[in-house]
Amino acid sequence: MDDFAYARPHDVEAALRLAAMPGSQFIAGGTNLIDLMKGGVEAPTRLVDITQVSGLAQIHELPGGAVRIGALATNADTAIHPLIRERHPLLAQALLAGASPQLRNLATAGGNLLQRTRCYYFYDKGFAACNKRDPGSGCAALEGFNRHHAILGASERCIATNPSDMAVALVALDAQVQLRSARGARQIPVSDFLRLPGETPQQDTNLAPGEIIMAVDLPPNRFAAHSHYLKVRDRASYAFALVSVAAALEVEAGVVRDSRVVLGGVAHKPWRIDTQGLIGRPLDPSALESLAGAALKDAEPRRHNAFKVELSRRALVRALSVAAA
Secondary structure, eight states: OOOOEEEOOSSHHHHHHHHTSTTEEEESSOTTHHHHHHTTSOOOSEEEEOTTOTTSSOEEEOTTSOEEEETTOBHHHHHHOHHHHHHOHHHHHHHHTSSOHHHHTTOBHHHHHHOOOOOHHHHOTTOOOBTTTSTTSOBGGGTSOOTTSOSSSOBTTBOOOOOOSHHHHHHHTTOEEEEEETTEEEEEEHHHHBOOOTTOTTOOBOOOTTOEEEEEEEOOOSOTTSEEEEEEOSSSSSOOOSEEEEEEEEEETTEEEEEEEEEESSSSSOEEOOOGGGTTSBOOHHHHHHHHHHHTTTOOOOTTOTHHHHHHHHHHHHHHHHHHO
């Protein structure tokens, strides 16, 4: 690990001033950034520790019924908070499916959205070809071992996947990210905050230079009674998803009135499924099979991950069936 300066501001304005200095990066729980620094993948010259910035760890209700999760709220605290458990159980399920209890005690909402892919070729500098780490160098995963890699939305520049469970649920819940910089404040949907690789896989998010995540807002939720987070992985704990599904339904008299379905583990960002075909009809087996088939029709599996196509179809049917019940 290279040498770096360290600062611990106590307010947002001071944090933003420090972040404007070249080579600065914010750090909170550090559950991803420190690993990347140890491996030489990230080498900031200054860490701006925001854990002492007041007001960023709160979870509270906003006027109108939305729920705000502060950027420093830990995954553990968020998962067990009454507002989340009662109004947004889908998010609680996703958080509890991620990482280990020790990591959930440190990992934060803001850091979760900014975590980098767990692609082995990105993490291991012994492999020179990684466009995410070194733009223009190539993508070793294309012809390498790509069992965990993307089957949707990838490009020839990068086939890495987003590792977040939380983000999959947030996209399904239409969450918004609250951002702030010296230029002012703005908000952006989580679905637009995270990016597909395209020609610039080194850019994981649409966070602008000098911006800080302040909070994540969850709008009033009409899906709480019929939602489910399904995570399929190699082992029962502390493993990233091969495929995950966040399924959220509004059901009235057995008929689907509205829905949100998002796949994780299959793309560079949570992959939202078009569910228009479910609206106004019972959630019967033919409807589920039709939706799953349409969702995966454009899948482009690689040598080692073709199984993800069928696994995703089955996971979609199962998650929606559980949510409907």
